[in-house]
Amino acid sequence: MDALLFLTFAGIAVLCGINLILQTHPISSALSLVGVMGSLAVLYLLLGGAFIAAVQLIVYAGAVMVLFVFVIMLLNAGAERKSSKPAVRAWISLPLIFTFVILLGGLIASRAPADAAVRFGEFTGGTAANIGRALFTAYLLPFEVTSILILIAILGAVVLARKEI
Amino acid sequence: MNFYIVTLIKTGLVAIVLLTFCAYLVWVERKVLAHIQLRPGPYRVGPHGLLQPLSDLIKLVTKEGVVPADVNIFYYLLAPFLSVALALVSIAVIPFGPVVEVFGVQTQMGLTDLDIGVLVVLAMSSLGVYGLVIGGWASNSKYSLMGSLRSSAQMVSYELPMAMAIVAPLLIVNSLSFREIVAAQEGFNFGFLPRWNVFAGPFPQLASFLLFMIAAFAETNRVPFDLPEAESELVAGFHTEYSSTMFAAFFTAEYASITTICCVASLLFLGGWHPLWPAEYGSDLVPAVLFAGAALILVFHGAQAVKSRMWDRFTFPAFGLILLGVAALFLIPALKPVLIPLFWFAAKTGALIFVFIWIRGTLPRFRYDQLMRFAWLTLFPLAVANLLATGLAVALTTK
Numbered sequence: 001m002d003a004l005l006f007l008t009f010a011g012i013a014v015l016c017g018i019n020l021i022l023q024t025h026p027i028s029s030a031l032s033l034v035g036v037m038g039s040l041a042v043l044y045l046l047l048g049g050a051f052i053a054a055v056q057l058i059v060y061a062g063a064v065m066v067l068f069v070f071v072i073m074l075l076n077a078g079a080e081r082k083s084s085k086p087a088v089r090a091w092i093s094l095p096l097i098f099t100f101v102i103l104l105g106g107l108i109a110s111r112a113p114a115d116a117a118v119r120f121g122e123f124t125g126g127t128a129a130n131i132g133r134a135l136f137t138a139y140l141l142p143f144e145v146t147s148i149l150i151l152i153a154i155l156g157a158v159v160l161a162r163k164e165i
Numbered sequence: 166m167n168f169y170i171v172t173l174i175k176t177g178l179v180a181i182v183l184l185t186f187c188a189y190l191v192w193v194e195r196k197v198l199a200h201i202q203l204r205p206g207p208y209r210v211g212p213h214g215l216l217q218p219l220s221d222l223i224k225l226v227t228k229e230g231v232v233p234a235d236v237n238i239f240y241y242l243l244a245p246f247l248s249v250a251l252a253l254v255s256i257a258v259i260p261f262g263p264v265v266e267v268f269g270v271q272t273q274m275g276l277t278d279l280d281i282g283v284l285v286v287l288a289m290s291s292l293g294v295y296g297l298v299i300g301g302w303a304s305n306s307k308y309s310l311m312g313s314l315r316s317s318a319q320m321v322s323y324e325l326p327m328a329m330a331i332v333a334p335l336l337i338v339n340s341l342s343f344r345e346i347v348a349a350q351e352g353f354n355f356g357f358l359p360r361w362n363v364f365a366g367p368f369p370q371l372a373s374f375l376l377f378m379i380a381a382f383a384e385t386n387r388v389p390f391d392l393p394e395a396e397s398e399l400v401a402g403f404h405t406e407y408s409s410t411m412f413a414a415f416f417t418a419e420y421a422s423i424t425t426i427c428c429v430a431s432l433l434f435l436g437g438w439h440p441l442w443p444a445e446y447g448s449d450l451v452p453a454v455l456f457a458g459a460a461l462i463l464v465f466h467g468a469q470a471v472k473s474r475m476w477d478r479f480t481f482p483a484f485g486l487i488l489l490g491v492a493a494l495f496l497i498p499a500l501k502p503v504l505i506p507l508f509w510f511a512a513k514t515g516a517l518i519f520v521f522i523w524i525r526g527t528l529p530r531f532r533y534d535q536l537m538r539f540a541w542l543t544l545f546p547l548a549v550a551n552l553l554a555t556g557l558a559v560a561l562t563t564k
Binding site for chain 1: 279281288291292302314317341
């Protein structure tokens, strides 16, 4: 059951990822990205990271991508033309991609210890309480530093937007 | 195997009840609005228009589904499906009552109980905007596009105060699971004041409840925040170009999300299925007394039937008899642990839904700039202040 769900949603994620690049219309690309994020959330859920899955949906799919789509619709961006590329490029790039994927797979298989492989349903430390405890004890400093960084980014955005109005 | 059968039965039951409820919610809304405006409302189909939802359904399904020219057909068809699916999913994490034993099988009332139930509802409500946005954009019409632009800006803005308002009671309860949230609100202060999140805790969540309800109006695109479909300026907003079953899907989605959000409000703030006052003072008898009272009123009106409506002499007491039967159900000891919590939960949710309709009959629509200003400059700071005060109160009282 777990393997079936994994294959289904991993497949959807990959298909949506390919579709994201192939589509010419920005909205179609953005919605494919939503598909990728949604299937990633299911994969997190399968791995036992329920909290991360929900946050993935709320923050990325529900807030960030809605703003992307909003801006695309506001600017009323039309379909983009495909730039005509020489056919040689496709003939070279495809084998290169395959070589890269095989090399990457080989590297992971050789370096990662076999007993550390992830198994579905084994990890149970992904609840909200676990993550909260980790964030506010072991990783308190990175957490606070990140929050200050985000605060600076928000202030910067407000200042930049103010100038234009 | 037993688990699968029970879950299947429950899923079917919840789906049927929810969809029927949504259909009748339309009838209730039209009736309440009509009575607010001193009209009788739907009256022709069935007694007091009670069969109106059925005839609406037949009308919507048998109508021709017009697909306008130059729409993006894939997204045009995807949008209503997405809308209704996302609106119906979140009911799965909502519990309707305690864990009960039915026919020897111990089961919880409600489909599932997740550790992250509250987050699932938030996620589904923030994803729900895609149905509106895609639909409005794919329709290739200026009214639809304006409607969906407004809705995406509105729903993203109002999600923030809503999430902040939800976090405050979660701080007190210390859990994200609806079942645990309700369990934490059991019992009474001073023997009579229920320990609901609106009343009790180190910091009463009355402000948070009001903020949540205001944000909920905006999240479900209801008056006074129904800018996405403002009919006086945008024809019908994002669903202008939709007809037939696809329009019905958007309509169902709206009512399903109203139901869900009212369920969430009564679970988070109003103690879920816990009664208004202790059972020692007879709160268990309330449903039976209410239904029996309604039956008496019907019999009384039946006896006073005017000459032009002589059939009322039979139909009113007949309906009264049915209500008496319902009242008797609440007195059977075997059914009591199932029905009494269900009654209280339904009563609280129903009262909140009535407020939704009441507001629609009372308030005019906001202007668009007022709406955004209100979200960012009033609602959001208030929600943050409430959250900080709650956090301080919880920090001072624990341990």
